[in-house]
Amino acid sequence: MKTLYRKLVDSHAVAVLDAQNVLLFCDLHLMNEYTSPQAFAGLHEQGRGVPLPGQNVAVVSHIIPTHPVMKRVINDPASALQASNLKRNCERHRIPLFDTNDVLQGIEHVVAPEHGMVRPGMVILCGDSHTTTYGALGALGFGIGTSEVEHVLATQTLVYRLAQDMHIRIDGQLPPGTTAKDLILMVIGRISAQGARGFVVEFSGSAIDALSIEARFTLCNMAVEAGARGALIAPDARAIDHVLQRAPDIDTAERDMALAHWATLRSDAGARFDVTHRFNAGEVVPHVTWGTSPDQVLPIDGLVPGVDPASDAATQRSTAQALRYTRLAVGAALAGTPVQHVFIGSCTNGRIEDLRAAADVVRGRRVAAGVRAMVVPGSGAVKSQAEAEGLAALFTGAGFEWRQPGCSMCLAMNDDVLADGVRCASTTNRNFEGRQGRGAITHLMSPAMAAAAAVTGRLIDVRSLEPVHG
Numbered sequence: 001m002k003t004l005y006r007k008l009v010d011s012h013a014v015a016v017l018d019a020q021n022v023l024l025f026c027d028l029h030l031m032n033e034y035t036s037p038q039a040f041a042g043l044h045e046q047g048r049g050v051p052l053p054g055q056n057v058a059v060v061s062h063i064i065p066t067h068p069v070m071k072r073v074i075n076d077p078a079s080a081l082q083a084s085n086l087k088r089n090c091e092r093h094r095i096p097l098f099d100t101n102d103v104l105q106g107i108e109h110v111v112a113p114e115h116g117m118v119r120p121g122m123v124i125l126c127g128d129s130h131t132t133t134y135g136a137l138g139a140l141g142f143g144i145g146t147s148e149v150e151h152v153l154a155t156q157t158l159v160y161r162l163a164q165d166m167h168i169r170i171d172g173q174l175p176p177g178t179t180a181k182d183l184i185l186m187v188i189g190r191i192s193a194q195g196a197r198g199f200v201v202e203f204s205g206s207a208i209d210a211l212s213i214e215a216r217f218t219l220c221n222m223a224v225e226a227g228a229r230g231a232l233i234a235p236d237a238r239a240i241d242h243v244l245q246r247a248p249d250i251d252t253a254e255r256d257m258a259l260a261h262w263a264t265l266r267s268d269a270g271a272r273f274d275v276t277h278r279f280n281a282g283e284v285v286p287h288v289t290w291g292t293s294p295d296q297v298l299p300i301d302g303l304v305p306g307v308d309p310a311s312d313a314a315t316q317r318s319t320a321q322a323l324r325y326t327r328l329a330v331g332a333a334l335a336g337t338p339v340q341h342v343f344i345g346s347c348t349n350g351r352i353e354d355l356r357a358a359a360d361v362v363r364g365r366r367v368a369a370g371v372r373a374m375v376v377p378g379s380g381a382v383k384s385q386a387e388a389e390g391l392a393a394l395f396t397g398a399g400f401e402w403r404q405p406g407c408s409m410c411l412a413m414n415d416d417v418l419a420d421g422v423r424c425a426s427t428t429n430r431n432f433e434g435r436q437g438r439g440a441i442t443h444l445m446s447p448a449m450a451a452a453a454a455v456t457g458r459l460i461d462v463r464s465l466e467p468v469h470g
C-alpha cells in the first residue's frame, strides 16, 4: 500500500543510499539563467560533460526585460552576462534553450508544460523553488540548489532525502468569485508558511477534481509557500488530455503504454499519510495578504490583526515587523486600502485562464486614476493567445500596460521595480520585504481580485463591484 509520492520515488530510485536517502533519477531538468552559471562552471572545472542533454532544457526567465517593444535587449551588464552564459553553455552541451528573443520564451514553469515536456509520473528538477507546480499533472517536481544543478547535469540524478507524506483533502465547491488562488491562500493561512515543511503534499477531494489544470498549477505552485517539498495531484482524465494535446510525439503504441502506466499513479486505498488536513472549498472567500509572508493572509473583509500576546515571541516579532513594513493600521479594514500599482502575471497566475479571469473584471471598466497597472503574460504562447482572443486590446484599452513575458515584478530582478512605499495588488506568490522593490508593499491575491483593485484603486472584494451597464 503506497502513496503516489512513494510510487514516484520508488520508480526513480537508481540506488538506495541509506534509510533516508536515495539516488533519484531525473526525467526532466529545467534550468534558468540565474541558478545555472556556477553549476556549469563547476562541471567544466571537473572536465565533465552532460550525458543526457535531451533531458535538460533551459529558459531565460527572471532577468529579462518586459517593456512592450519587439526586440529585447538586456541592458544590465550582470544580467546580460547571465543570459549569454546560458546560451553558450546550452550550445556547448546541446541543451535546448528558450532564449531571450525566442517567441515562445517566458517563465520556465509556464513554458515547460506548454510544450508537453511535463508528463505524469515524471521527476522534474530545477534550480527554482516553484518547480512544485508540476504536481498538477502528477509529476514530482521540486527545487534544487546550484550544487545539485551541477550534480544533475553531470549524472541526471540527485542525492535525495525522503520527505514525509501529507494529505490535504478538499471537498465542496468553490463559491462564484473565488479561485484556486483564494483556496491555497486560505490553506497556507490555516496551516502556516511552515505547515508542510518536510512533507510532500498530495491534494485530493471533489474540489480538486473540479479544478481546471491551470487552477491545479496555481495550487501546486504555491504549496511551496507552506514549506512543502513537493505537491501532487493524481492525474485524472483531464490531466491526461492536457498532456496528450501537447505531446504529438507520443505515437499510438507509446500512448497505450503511457495510459496504462498513468492509471497506476494514485495513492493506494489505505495508503498511510503521516498527516492529513481537511478543508471545505465551500468556505473559501477572496483572500488578500496583509503582511510579509504568504501566511499573513485574511479574507478581504478582514481587519488588520495586531500582535497576539498569546503567540510565541518569534511570531510576535514577525507580526510587529510585518505591520511596520506594510504600513497598515491595526484594526483597519483591509478592504478600501488604496493601491498605486497592480501586477498581473507570474508562474502562479500568468496563464491564459488567469488573464481571462482578470479581463472579465476589467471589461467595461478603466484603470482607476493614479494607478499603474500591468499585465505580464507567463509566456510567448500565452501572450499570443491573449492577443488573438482580444484580451490584450481590452487591457490596453482600459489603461493597462501589456508587456512581454517573463518573471518581471514577481521578484523585480529585471527593470520592473517598484519604488519605496508603493503598494501593489499582485497575483504573485511571495510578499516578502523588498521583493517587488525596496520598501514596496505586496498584497497577494487572485487575478480577478487584482483586476478589481486596478479598476477601483483599492483592495476590494471583486464580488462587490457594481455591474457594468451598456
Ligand SMILES: CC(C)[C@H](C(=O)O)[C@@H](O)C(=O)O
Pocket: 034, 035, 062, 127, 128, 129, 130, 143, 411
Ligand atoms: C531565482 C529563483 C532561485 C527563485 C526561486 O527559487 O524561487 C525565484 O524564482 C523566486 O520565485 O524567488
Ligand code: SF4
Pocket: 061, 062, 107, 108, 109, 128, 130, 346, 347, 348, 406, 407, 410, 411, 428, 429
Ligand atoms: S514568476 Fe516569480 S515565482 Fe515564478 S519563477 Fe519567476 S520569480 Fe520565481
